[in-house]
Amino acid sequence: MRVVVGVSETFSAAHFIPGHWKCGKVHGHNFKVEVEVEGEVKNGMVIDFYELKKILKKIVDKYDHDLLNKYIENSTSENICMEIFNQLRERGLNVVRVRVSESPDKWAEIRL
Numbered sequence: 001m002r003v004v005v006g007v008s009e010t011f012s013a014a015h016f017i018p019g020h021w022k023c024g025k026v027h028g029h030n031f032k033v034e035v036e037v038e039g040e041v042k043n044g045m046v047i048d049f050y051e052l053k054k055i056l057k058k059i060v061d062k063y064d065h066d067l068l069n070k071y072i073e074n075s076t077s078e079n080i081c082m083e084i085f086n087q088l089r090e091r092g093l094n095v096v097r098v099r100v101s102e103s104p105d106k107w108a109e110i111r112l
Contacts, residue, residue, distance in 0.1 A: 015068035
């Protein structure tokens with residue numbers, strides 16, 4: 001049986017959207033990242049929550065209290081979401097969902 005499990009992590013960062021009438025100015029957000037992976041249950045788990053959270057934290061820690069545009073030129077929520085998704089997949093995780101929220105009422109999400 002395949003099961004989906006998830007974790008979340010937060011980070012604070014500044015960014016700007018090049019050419020945007022409002023968001024072209026440097027500003028910041030307290031981002032929330034939610035990740036779900038799917039797999040077979042082995043020894044009672046799909047993946048240890050501690051391990052999944054450690055992987056996600058390592059990814060987002062490099063963005064914390066930094067300028068996102070140093071890493072993602074056009075740092076929209078959509079592009080941040082795709083970057084985190086790709087980094088998780090590169091680590092061999094069967095990611096089925098990544099959501100990046102820049103505020104409680106604005107987010108981008110990849111769902112497979």
